[in-house]
Amino acid sequence: MNCEILAVGTELLMGEIVNTDAQMIAQGLNEHGFNVYWQTVVGDNPDRLRAALETAKSRADILITTGGLGPTADDLTKETVAEVFGRPLKMDEVQLARLKERMGPKMTPNNEKQAMLPENCTVLVNDWGTAPGCAFEADGCHVIMLPGPPRECTPMFQLRALPYLEQLCGGVIGSRYVKIFGQGESSVEYLTRPLADSLENVTMAPYAKEGECELRITARAETKEAALALCDPVVEQVKAILGDKVYGVDVSSLEEVVVRGLEARGMTIACAESCTGGLIAKRITDVSGASGVFGYGCVTYWNEAKMGLLGVSPQTIEQHTEVSAQCALEMARGVRRLAGASVGISTTGYAGPTGGTEENPVGTVYIGLSWEGGETVFRPDRRYMRTREQVRRHAASHALDLVRREVLNL
Amino acid sequence: MNCEILAVGTELLMGEIVNTDAQMIAQGLNEHGFNVYWQTVVGDNPDRLRAALETAKSRADILITTGGLGPTADDLTKETVAEVFGRPLKMDEVQLARLKERMGPKMTPNNEKQAMLPENCTVLVNDWGTAPGCAFEADGCHVIMLPGPPRECTPMFQLRALPYLEQLCGGVIGSRYVKIFGQGESSVEYLTRPLADSLENVTMAPYAKEGECELRITARAETKEAALALCDPVVEQVKAILGDKVYGVDVSSLEEVVVRGLEARGMTIACAESCTGGLIAKRITDVSGASGVFGYGCVTYWNEAKMGLLGVSPQTIEQHTEVSAQCALEMARGVRRLAGASVGISTTGYAGPTGGTEENPVGTVYIGLSWEGGETVFRPDRRYMRTREQVRRHAASHALDLVRREVLNL
Numbered sequence: 046m047n048c049e050i051l052a053v054g055t056e057l058l059m060g061e062i063v064n065t066d067a068q069m070i071a072q073g074l075n076e077h078g079f080n081v082y083w084q085t086v087v088g089d090n091p092d093r094l095r096a097a098l099e100t101a102k103s104r105a106d107i108l109i110t111t112g113g114l115g116p117t118a119d120d121l122t123k124e125t126v127a128e129v130f131g132r133p134l135k136m137d138e139v140q141l142a143r144l145k146e147r148m149g150p151k152m153t154p155n156n157e158k159q160a161m162l163p164e165n166c167t168v169l170v171n172d173w174g175t176a177p178g179c180a181f182e183a184d185g186c187h188v189i190m191l192p193g194p195p196r197e198c199t200p201m202f203q204l205r206a207l208p209y210l211e212q213l214c215g216g217v218i219g220s221r222y223v224k225i226f227g228q229g230e231s232s233v234e235y236l237t238r239p240l241a242d243s244l245e246n247v248t249m250a251p252y253a254k255e256g257e258c259e260l261r262i263t264a265r266a267e268t269k270e271a272a273l274a275l276c277d278p279v280v281e282q283v284k285a286i287l288g289d290k291v292y293g294v295d296v297s298s299l300e301e302v303v304v305r306g307l308e309a310r311g312m313t314i315a316c317a318e319s320c321t322g323g324l325i326a327k328r329i330t331d332v333s334g335a336s337g338v339f340g341y342g343c344v345t346y347w348n349e350a351k352m353g354l355l356g357v358s359p360q361t362i363e364q365h366t367e368v369s370a371q372c373a374l375e376m377a378r379g380v381r382r383l384a385g386a387s388v389g390i391s392t393t394g395y396a397g398p399t400g401g402t403e404e405n406p407v408g409t410v411y412i413g414l415s416w417e418g419g420e421t422v423f424r425p426d427r428r429y430m431r432t433r434e435q436v437r438r439h440a441a442s443h444a445l446d447l448v449r450r451e452v453l454n455l
Numbered sequence: 456m457n458c459e460i461l462a463v464g465t466e467l468l469m470g471e472i473v474n475t476d477a478q479m480i481a482q483g484l485n486e487h488g489f490n491v492y493w494q495t496v497v498g499d500n501p502d503r504l505r506a507a508l509e510t511a512k513s514r515a516d517i518l519i520t521t522g523g524l525g526p527t528a529d530d531l532t533k534e535t536v537a538e539v540f541g542r543p544l545k546m547d548e549v550q551l552a553r554l555k556e557r558m559g560p561k562m563t564p565n566n567e568k569q570a571m572l573p574e575n576c577t578v579l580v581n582d583w584g585t586a587p588g589c590a591f592e593a594d595g596c597h598v599i600m601l602p603g604p605p606r607e608c609t610p611m612f613q614l615r616a617l618p619y620l621e622q623l624c625g626g627v628i629g630s631r632y633v634k635i636f637g638q639g640e641s642s643v644e645y646l647t648r649p650l651a652d653s654l655e656n657v658t659m660a661p662y663a664k665e666g667e668c669e670l671r672i673t674a675r676a677e678t679k680e681a682a683l684a685l686c687d688p689v690v691e692q693v694k695a696i697l698g699d700k701v702y703g704v705d706v707s708s709l710e711e712v713v714v715r716g717l718e719a720r721g722m723t724i725a726c727a728e729s730c731t732g733g734l735i736a737k738r739i740t741d742v743s744g745a746s747g748v749f750g751y752g753c754v755t756y757w758n759e760a761k762m763g764l765l766g767v768s769p770q771t772i773e774q775h776t777e778v779s780a781q782c783a784l785e786m787a788r789g790v791r792r793l794a795g796a797s798v799g800i801s802t803t804g805y806a807g808p809t810g811g812t813e814e815n816p817v818g819t820v821y822i823g824l825s826w827e828g829g830e831t832v833f834r835p836d837r838r839y840m841r842t843r844e845q846v847r848r849h850a851a852s853h854a855l856d857l858v859r860r861e862v863l864n865l
Contacts, residue, residue, distance in 0.1 A: 057478075057481075057494070058481060058491045058492065058493075058494065059481060059482065059485050059491070060477070060478045060479065060480070060481030060482030060483070060484075060485060060491070061482070061662065062478070063473060063474070063475055063477075063478040064473070064474055064477065064478070064494075065473055067470075067473075067474065067496070068467075068470045068472070068473040068474070069470065070470070071467075071468060071469060071470030072469065072470030072471070073470070074470075075469050075470060081468045081469070081470070082468065082497070082498065082500075082503060083468075083495070083496070083497060083503070084467070084468065084474075084495070084496035085493070085494070085495050085496075086477070086493070086494035086495075087492070087493060088492065090492075093492060093493070100510075252471065316754075318733075318736075321737075322736050322737055322739070322740025322741075322745070322752075323728075323733035323734065323735070323736030323737035323739075323740065323752055323754070324733065324737045325733070326728075326732050326733030326736075326754040327731075327732055327733035327734045327737045329732070329733075330732025330733065330754070330756065330806075330847075331732075331843075331844075331847075333807075333808055333809070333843055334809075335732070335756070336756050336757070339756055340755075340756045340757030340759065340760050341753075341754065341755065341756070341757065341760045341764070342732075342733055342752075342753070342754030342756075343751075343752070343753060343754070344726075344733065344736040344740070344751065344752030344753070344754070345750075345751065346740065346745070346746050346749055346750045346751070346752075347746070347750030347751065349750065350750050350751045350794070354751070354764075354793075383764075384760070396740075397743075398743055399743070399744075433741075433743055434741075437740075437741075
């Protein structure tokens with residue numbers, strides 16, 4: 046079935062916000078086997094909205110609209126859809142009561158309009174805002190209306206619209222997300238292509254995400270459990286192909302894997318950061334509950350700080366400079382000792398845009414690791430680190446990944 | 456003149472990438488006084504692309520396409536535009552030579568296609584990639600074709616397409632960006648509304664940006680300098696209205712203002728972070744050249760670290776807990792002393808989702824500041840800090856803002 050996504054909102058046309066709803070919906074539809082052929086954006090203008098709806102009606106099997114379900118006179122998606130598809134609006138008493146309860150004394154007469162819905166539609170209950178969505182079929186076209194704000198649109202699409210669409214075509218989708226660090230999207234695709242081509246009921250697609258890669262493995266079956274059961278052997282095959290580049294399945298981030306892994310082993314970590322300037326500590330403490338494993342971090346941007354706080358020896362800096370394997374190692378040892386932690390991790394390098402030497406140009410980073418089981422230094426490939434932001438982000442990711450591989454053996 | 460933005464690319468329809476080009480172009484067009492009425496996305500499919508072009512031709516004065524200018528068979532924007540607008544493609548020898556020089560031995564025969572351009576078009580030279588853009592007028596419609604990758608599309612639009620469009624309507628645009636912290640978008644709009652309504656040749660629009668607000672002031676004149684000269688008195692009026700909530704004009708971030716301000720005064724800063732967990736240090740070191748003012752940061756998540764590294768007294772923690780004005784102050788003093796810095800800044804609080812007490816629930820943050828001129832503690836309003844991420848981001852912003860206001864008097 047071919048789909049069109051129609052976003053209604055002047056703020057999108059003005060470029061005040063970016064149309065992330067369309068991406069989220071397009072991705073979800075494609076994952077579930079629906080083809081998206083058109084995306085359109087129009088403003089809060091009845092004539093242009095009517096024209097866009099007439100066009101969509103003539104070419105799409107499924108039309109999903111976002112936005113224009115609010116209480117003001119500007120919000121006219123439902124009214125115009127009702128007109129174009131010949132499905133007059135009537136007051137839905139259940140939704141009106143719900144709205145009154147939700148809004149309490151803040152309810153104004155114009156809010157009531159939000160409970161007006163097309164006759165005989167399927168109501169998509171909105172637990173995340175005031176405007177209910179709805180779905181109906183008319184003239185061979187399935188129309189689904191969703192609210193515009195992403196914090197409402199996303200759960201409304203995932204938990205209300207998708208189940209409605211799954212009913213239409215039978216079966217449900219289950220997906221596993223394989224998270225990969227240290228292997229680019231195109232290389233992941235190349236390595237897993239033979240496997241992907243050999244699969245019959247399971248699909249596989251890699252996505253690049255901020256210096257990482259995510260491989261989505263998806264199957265359709267009677268139940269979600271059955272779909273996931275089809276995915277699981279493929280997950281194992283992917284792991285066999287990509288080895289320890291896979292840092293987790295269905296996990297949110299590298300830092301979460303590290304924090305949970307340390308937690309499970311009763312271990313703690315401390316970090317000493319030069320070029321990453323606090324980013325490793327920031328990412329560790331992004332994870333709720335990080336205080337169970339993390340207590341101390343030092344940002345030692347200056348050599349005085351590396352020597353004074355961490356005990357890096359002046360000779361090391363004199364002989365090897367502060368951007369060296371030796372310095373990284375002494376920093377990792379130093380912060381581990383200072384914090385009394387199981388693991389010490391450090392970074393030192395040239396983030397740019399200025400600085401660096403002929404031997405160690407901008408992008409050179411040494412990561413030091415010291416733990417009960419030993420110590421090591423890692424120097425990431427400079428090729429993927431061109432901007433200051435990339436150098437810092439990649440260096441922090443490599444540091445977390447080093448802990449995962451060397452210490453946690455995950 | 457009314458505009459349509461047509462993006463061509465299956466990866467957009469699949470939801471693999473979000474259509475940031477459309478937002479960037481829509482915002483630029485609106486700033487320059489062009490109305491965007493339609494945005495459309497189609498895939499790399501000749502029939503649907505042709506249909507979309509026919510529709511756009513019938514309703515738009517200006518049509519901007521993005522994507523589909525690459526060397527492969529999938530890239531068919533130029534071919535289809537040529538057909539629909541009756542402007543056959545011919546080889547542009549200047550662009551071909553440029554392409555050969557740029558690509559060197561990597562040049563393959565299919566790359567040559569990128570130098571094929573519509574007869575008598577204005578070439579938009581691409582200094583950021585291999586595909587040149589172009590512009591022409593046919594049947595009363597101005598057509599501009601731009602490459603899809605945002606790192607090419609953005610400069611091509613700003614530096615090539617906009618000057619072409621400005622020629623069409625006479626005059627150029629100049630804008631000032633007033634950066635505001637501590638006052639929300641709606642409140643900024645409310646406070647500046649009377650001024651905005653009183654302006655004749657200057658427009659003003661607020662934008663919410665990650666917990667901050669940006670007010671864009673724009674004018675049109677013969678030259679950019681003349682346009683900016685029209686904006687400047689309005690900037691002063693805005694500053695008079697918003698007072699020290701304005702942290703800068705045409706600057707990139709709060710952290711940049713702080714780093715440059717310290718630098719100008721020959722001062723240095725050190726930070727001691729608990730709930731922000733490294734985010735302040737990370738933001739300071741995001742600024743290139745931060746090493747001139749920043750050498751030491753401590754992330755002291757545990758009380759042992761606060762006491763051991765920063766010298767917070769056990770009595771303070773016992774009497775007031777670690778989330779207290781007293782502890783924040785001792786942390787700021789401690790890190791300033793440790794680093795020998797002009798300014799010490801600290802954070803301690805409950806970032807959530809768990810933790811907190813009845814008196815100090817999740818979202819409570821104390822920011823400590825110690826400098827040559829004195830010391831102070833600030834407790835930001837909890838209402839804007841609901842999620843863990845918001846608490847941490849706002850707390851870091853407030854800390855930087857406190858340094859700006861109290862120490863730098865900016």
